Amino acid sequence: MLNINIVKQAGTFLLHKTWAVKSGEIIALLGSSGSGKTMTLKCIAGLLKPDEGLIKVDDMIYFHFDADINMPPQERNVGYVPQQYALFPHLDVEANVSFGLKGMKKEKRRQIVGELLSSAGLEKLSKRYPSHLSGGERQRVALVRALAARPRVLLLDEPFAAVDSYRKKTLREELKGFLNEYRVPVVLVSHDERDIEALECKVVLY
Amino acid sequence: MDWFPVFLSLRVAFFSMLLVLITGVPLAWLLARSSIPGRDLLSSLVTLPMVLPPTVLGYYLLLLLGRQSPLGSFLQEHYGFSLVFTWQAAVLAAAVASLPLMTRTVQASLEAVDSELEDVARTLGRSETAIFFTVTVPLTWKGIVAGLVLSFARSMGEFGATLMVAGNIPGKTQTLSIAIYDAVQHGETGFANLLVLLISGITVVALLLLSRLTKRGDRLDA
Numbered sequence: 540m541l542n543i544n545i546v547k548q549a550g551t552f553l554l555h556k557t558w559a560v561k562s563g564e565i566i567a568l569l570g571s572s573g574s575g576k577t578m579t580l581k582c583i584a585g586l587l588k589p590d591e592g593l594i595k596v597d598d599m600i601y602f603h604f605d606a607d608i609n610m611p612p613q614e615r616n617v618g619y620v621p622q623q624y625a626l627f628p629h630l631d632v633e634a635n636v637s638f639g640l641k642g643m644k645k646e647k648r649r650q651i652v653g654e655l656l657s658s659a660g661l662e663k664l665s666k667r668y669p670s671h672l673s674g675g676e677r678q679r680v681a682l683v684r685a686l687a688a689r690p691r692v693l694l695l696d697e698p699f700a701a702v703d704s705y706r707k708k709t710l711r712e713e714l715k716g717f718l719n720e721y722r723v724p725v726v727l728v729s730h731d732e733r734d735i736e737a738l739e740c741k742v743v744l745y
Numbered sequence: 746m747d748w749f750p751v752f753l754s755l756r757v758a759f760f761s762m763l764l765v766l767i768t769g770v771p772l773a774w775l776l777a778r779s780s781i782p783g784r785d786l787l788s789s790l791v792t793l794p795m796v797l798p799p800t801v802l803g804y805y806l807l808l809l810l811g812r813q814s815p816l817g818s819f820l821q822e823h824y825g826f827s828l829v830f831t832w833q834a835a836v837l838a839a840a841v842a843s844l845p846l847m848t849r850t851v852q853a854s855l856e857a858v859d860s861e862l863e864d865v866a867r868t869l870g871r872s873e874t875a876i877f878f879t880v881t882v883p884l885t886w887k888g889i890v891a892g893l894v895l896s897f898a899r900s901m902g903e904f905g906a907t908l909m910v911a912g913n914i915p916g917k918t919q920t921l922s923i924a925i926y927d928a929v930q931h932g933e934t935g936f937a938n939l940l941v942l943l944i945s946g947i948t949v950v951a952l953l954l955l956s957r958l959t960k961r962g963d964r965l966d967a
Contacts, residue, residue, distance in 0.1 A: 586864045586867065613868075617868050618868070619864070621861050621864070625859065625861040625864070627880060628884070638879075641870075684869070
């Protein structure tokens with residue numbers, strides 16, 4: 540369960556949101572651009588600091604203004620898939636996916652990455668570089684990379700923005716199947732109502 | 746034919762390049778990524794050697810390193826060593842003169858790295874140091890190498906500041922560019938011509954390497 544109640548000022552724009560999402564549920568932040576959706580994701584990931592409020596996952600407090608708690612992003616174990624996926628251009632697919640698994644034994648890492656790649660149908664692409672992948676493939680790699688370290692929360696920023704429109708439908712189905720296997724709270728940023736229907740999301744208006 | 750000035754200049758340029766690498770990259774990082782107070786002042790100070798007359802730079806270095814200065818007298822007292830009029834002083838002069846080239850080049854390539862990549866790396870649990878060496882540096886190495894080549898070329902040609910702090914001692918601190926000046930002053934046109942050709946050749950080769958490096962499109966440009 541992810542609970543958030545945050546206030547953040549950015550210039551003249553004031554973000555003030557309160558909502559919660561359970562494990563295995565998807566919540567969609569729906570709204571026009573500039574309404575603070577990405578900002579909210581970054582606050583959850585620890586990349587931005589809210590001015591006030593509370594963010595917690597189950598009993599773990601990520602941010603609590605009154606208690607002066609602000610856990611660094613490194614310790615939050617959040618899976619974050621930004622809008623353009625932000626795959627590391629100098630690393631192949633395999634290295635991208637295993638990036639968050641440092642500190643693990645090499646064999647164990649290999650095994651986890653191998654399983655993840657084949658579950659996403661990416662095993663044949665493991666030695667490819669991101670510049671040689673299609674939009675849909677990039678999205679899958681970014682998703683698998685975020686899931687590799689077994690995150691407590693998954694954050695998806697417009698996961699279909701960089702994909703051809705005729706591929707979106709299949710990719711939504713794919714994503715849905717994938718998320719069913721990982722029982723974590725999922726936060727999805729979108730401005731497309733079809734995403735929300737297909738993924739059966741709860742909605743928060745932004 | 747005395748080859749000493751050629752080898753001295755190469756040595757000075759090499760060590761200046763090393764100095765500029767260990768000071769310029771952190772400086773560039775501070776300028777590109779941090780929000781420390783006085784960042785703008787630091788930025789202007791870093792650019793200063795590019796616009797000040799080299800003789801002024803040299804004069805500052807003399808004030809900093811001379812026997813009357815705190816640093817100079819400390820070195821003299823504890824190590825019996827004076828930097829002024831040594832080849833090491835020439836290295837310092839060359840490094841200060843080329844620091845802006847290094848810092849600006851690396852800063853530009855740091856600013857071109859998508860900060861989202863570093864953000865994702867943070868959420869994947871990697872420390873800031875690990876991120877610097879596994880994400881930032883691999884994506885900016887071209888800028889770092891370009892900065893080094895420019896610094897090398899600039900150091901090879903350093904004249905004014907070097908003359909002020911290292912002097913013109915044949916066989917000790919007489920670098921290539923100072924030897925050229927000397928040769929012209931003494932009417933040794935043949936020797937001057939040879940040295941001029943040599944330094945031009947070395948610099949052109951360095952700049953050619955640079956343009957090949959920045960042109961080559963490999964997967965890092967994706």
